[in-house]
Amino acid sequence: MTHAIGYAAHHSFSNLKPLEFERAAPAAHEIEIEVLFCGVCHSDIHQAKNEWSNTVYPCMPGHEVVGRVTHCGPGVALHAVGDVVGVGCMVDSCRACAPCIAGEQNYCEGANGFLSTYNGPMIPSSLACTGQNMYGFDNTYGGYSSVLVVREDFALKIPAALKPEVAAPILCAGVTTYSPMKHWGVKPGDKVGIIGFGGLGDMAVKIAKAMGAEVTVFTHTPEKLSEADKLGVAGVLESDKAKFTELKGHFDFMLSTIPQKHDINPYIQLLKRNCTIVIVGALEMMERVNNAQVAFSRRSVAGSLIGSIADTQEVLDFCAKHGIGPDIQIIPIEDINKAYKQVIDEDVRFRFVIDMASLKAHTTEA
Amino acid sequence: MTHAIGYAAHHSFSNLKPLEFERAAPAAHEIEIEVLFCGVCHSDIHQAKNEWSNTVYPCMPGHEVVGRVTHCGPGVALHAVGDVVGVGCMVDSCRACAPCIAGEQNYCEGANGFLSTYNGPMIPSSLACTGQNMYGFDNTYGGYSSVLVVREDFALKIPAALKPEVAAPILCAGVTTYSPMKHWGVKPGDKVGIIGFGGLGDMAVKIAKAMGAEVTVFTHTPEKLSEADKLGVAGVLESDKAKFTELKGHFDFMLSTIPQKHDINPYIQLLKRNCTIVIVGALEMMERVNNAQVAFSRRSVAGSLIGSIADTQEVLDFCAKHGIGPDIQIIPIEDINKAYKQVIDEDVRFRFVIDMASLKAHTTEA
Numbered sequence: 001m002t003h004a005i006g007y008a009a010h011h012s013f014s015n016l017k018p019l020e021f022e023r024a025a026p027a028a029h030e031i032e033i034e035v036l037f038c039g040v041c042h043s044d045i046h047q048a049k050n051e052w053s054n055t056v057y058p059c060m061p062g063h064e065v066v067g068r069v070t071h072c073g074p075g076v077a078l079h080a081v082g083d084v085v086g087v088g089c090m091v092d093s094c095r096a097c098a099p100c101i102a103g104e105q106n107y108c109e110g111a112n113g114f115l116s117t118y119n120g121p122m123i124p125s126s127l128a129c130t131g132q133n134m135y136g137f138d139n140t141y142g143g144y145s146s147v148l149v150v151r152e153d154f155a156l157k158i159p160a161a162l163k164p165e166v167a168a169p170i171l172c173a174g175v176t177t178y179s180p181m182k183h184w185g186v187k188p189g190d191k192v193g194i195i196g197f198g199g200l201g202d203m204a205v206k207i208a209k210a211m212g213a214e215v216t217v218f219t220h221t222p223e224k225l226s227e228a229d230k231l232g233v234a235g236v237l238e239s240d241k242a243k244f245t246e247l248k249g250h251f252d253f254m255l256s257t258i259p260q261k262h263d264i265n266p267y268i269q270l271l272k273r274n275c276t277i278v279i280v281g282a283l284e285m286m287e288r289v290n291n292a293q294v295a296f297s298r299r300s301v302a303g304s305l306i307g308s309i310a311d312t313q314e315v316l317d318f319c320a321k322h323g324i325g326p327d328i329q330i331i332p333i334e335d336i337n338k339a340y341k342q343v344i345d346e347d348v349r350f351r352f353v354i355d356m357a358s359l360k361a362h363t364t365e366a
Numbered sequence: 367m368t369h370a371i372g373y374a375a376h377h378s379f380s381n382l383k384p385l386e387f388e389r390a391a392p393a394a395h396e397i398e399i400e401v402l403f404c405g406v407c408h409s410d411i412h413q414a415k416n417e418w419s420n421t422v423y424p425c426m427p428g429h430e431v432v433g434r435v436t437h438c439g440p441g442v443a444l445h446a447v448g449d450v451v452g453v454g455c456m457v458d459s460c461r462a463c464a465p466c467i468a469g470e471q472n473y474c475e476g477a478n479g480f481l482s483t484y485n486g487p488m489i490p491s492s493l494a495c496t497g498q499n500m501y502g503f504d505n506t507y508g509g510y511s512s513v514l515v516v517r518e519d520f521a522l523k524i525p526a527a528l529k530p531e532v533a534a535p536i537l538c539a540g541v542t543t544y545s546p547m548k549h550w551g552v553k554p555g556d557k558v559g560i561i562g563f564g565g566l567g568d569m570a571v572k573i574a575k576a577m578g579a580e581v582t583v584f585t586h587t588p589e590k591l592s593e594a595d596k597l598g599v600a601g602v603l604e605s606d607k608a609k610f611t612e613l614k615g616h617f618d619f620m621l622s623t624i625p626q627k628h629d630i631n632p633y634i635q636l637l638k639r640n641c642t643i644v645i646v647g648a649l650e651m652m653e654r655v656n657n658a659q660v661a662f663s664r665r666s667v668a669g670s671l672i673g674s675i676a677d678t679q680e681v682l683d684f685c686a687k688h689g690i691g692p693d694i695q696i697i698p699i700e701d702i703n704k705a706y707k708q709v710i711d712e713d714v715r716f717r718f719v720i721d722m723a724s725l726k727a728h729t730t731e732a
């Protein structure tokens with residue numbers, strides 16, 4: 001057992017506070033990681049506040065984790081003590097279903113799906129021993145913590161060209177936007193529209209541009225138009241009706257990164273015939289879609305969830321190769337509750353990353 | 367000019383009544399057709415009753431038309447007098463946009479889109495001369511009429527193996543279901559779910575089966591389960607919750623033929639990972655979709671509109687080759703208003719087809 005400390009929410013309405021706990025020693029194929037940095041994803045907030053109605057408390061978020069390997073179980077072959085590694089949204093999967101066998105652990109169809117880095121397996125302890133829980137425990141604690149223990153094949157290699165704090169958001173925001181662009185075949189010269197210009201949108205714009213696409217980003221924040229300029233892509237305000245008229249039938253691919261339900265009808269008509277809009281930000285009941293607009297140009301509305309382990313390694317390497325990464329703002333962990341408020345208020349450019357060195361001073365009396 | 371008679375609605379609330387009118391003589395590349403049979407599509411009812419808020423009156427429906435060529439313009443090369451030909455939902459398109467050049471006239475992006483066989487170009491006469499109307503007239507009259515004049519390349523060849531009255535519904539119901547199954551690559555062994563078991567559903571089931579798929583048809587009408595039995599496919603009642611649980615993740619492709627908005631959420635979870643549900647029946651605001659169900663298996667919700675002229679010829683030939691066609695009920699045209707009521711009440715197995723010989727007795731005093 002290793003003593004650990006992290007920040008957790010105890011109720012949907014409470015702030016995150018320090019929580020001391022024990023991590024199990026690494027098993028044969030597991031590694032122990034000293035967490036260096038952890039990104040702050042909007043999902044962390046959804047989960048901490050029980051906005052998906054499936055939170056198990058205490059809830060210790062964090063699934064954009066970069067750290068240094070401190071111990072290896074005896075069977076570990078992929079990593080060595082001292083390596084800088086990353087952990088994204090998953091720490092295990094059933095390894096037996098068709099998606100797992102195909103290497104798409106993010107679509108695991110095992111009884112509990114993939115094991116989330118935090119709040120997994122999303123079954124309260126009262127049901128954990130009924131055979132409905134293949135993972136054998138009732139909650140996982142994420143990367144807002146000093147130590148993480150994880151199966152070696154769910155840890156990614158952080159390329160030397162990426163700073164650890166920059167690599168962190170790539171593990172969720174990066175792969176969540178990279179994976180659908182890869183799956184739907186975004187290629188050089190394609191016209192790609194990114195909807196929403198927050199943590200995911202920032203990564204999506206940079207990745208699409210590095211893929212050779214001609215990128216337009218849609219935002220409702222006038223101040224962000226200059227950010228689009230800085231990235232050398234077109235920025236469009238979602239209220240700019242003239243621009244929407246001009247862009248009808250313009251895009252080969254669109255990606256919505258808005259982290260809550262929204263109206264996609266204005267965007268559907270911006271797609272070319274036979275093209276697809278993929279929603280990755282919102283996991284909920286969406287606003288109603290006009291099927292005439294979908295059918296009249298044989299368009300598709302699709303969803304995509306994070307990405308596989310292989311996709312995650314690929315996007316890390318892709319970002320290293322192309323010299324791209326998220327714009328980040330480093331915070332100490334004691335600012336996490338303030339940071340949550342800023343994320344909700346869209347007052348972040350574009351991703352908060354917690355410097356976990358700030359955690360060392362803490363004890364439970366904090 | 368050729369004297370013609372047809373059945374038309376004069377208001378959204380009125381029955382269809384006989385209407386005498388003139389058809390222009392066929393131009394160089396046009397043919398004149400004596401209409402023999404015309405299918406009754408649910409769209410005819412939507413249009414006659416102005417349920418899409420775009421009806422130009424008088425409205426003379428009919429876009430599942432089979433007839434005999436009576437005259438050919440001097441430039442006609444594709445058809446000869448005496449040929450049995452079909453006319454579907456379109457009688458012309460802009461011929462200049464990308465979809466038209468690609469042979470997908472059904473997705474014509476010209477100023478007025480394709481020219482509908484009836485109620486085209488969907489612009490009232492007051493706007494017909496403003497340059498917003500490339501077709502030069504303000505309304506088309508469809509196949510509920512004695513005579514049709516049409517561009518030769520929008521007329522299909524009816525294979526000798528198909529009875530004219532059986533071929534008629536293939537021109538809309540057939541191609542509307544065939545085209546998406548072809549586009550999304552339905553292949554032998556695929557598990558295909560057809561939602562809705564009316565005129566389109568009947569054709570979809572038969573076509574999918576002829577493509578070698580393992581077919582399940584969903585209906586809310588218990589009496590139709592025996593129809594599924596007769597066709598050798600599985601029938602499932604939409605209220606059968608146990609069956610929906612059993613079929614989770616079962617289908618490679620699903621097609622919804624329900625002719626009005628409906629909840630597709632129960633069906634989305636029946637799709638395998640990476641698979642698509644296509645909605646062809648409803649052209650309106652749909653019920654809300656839960657994006658978690660879409661994203662968790664990278665599914666897609668798509669639309670499709672009729673099919674191209676090439677697709678239409680293909681499905682006619684496909685039906686002839688496989689010995690399939692719609693189940694039809696022949697009616698005289700004077701029963702059309704009663705038939706509309708029966709279609710709305712789902713009291714038809716599965717498609718009404720008007721025997722246009724019944725029109726000959728009519729004059730305007732009817």
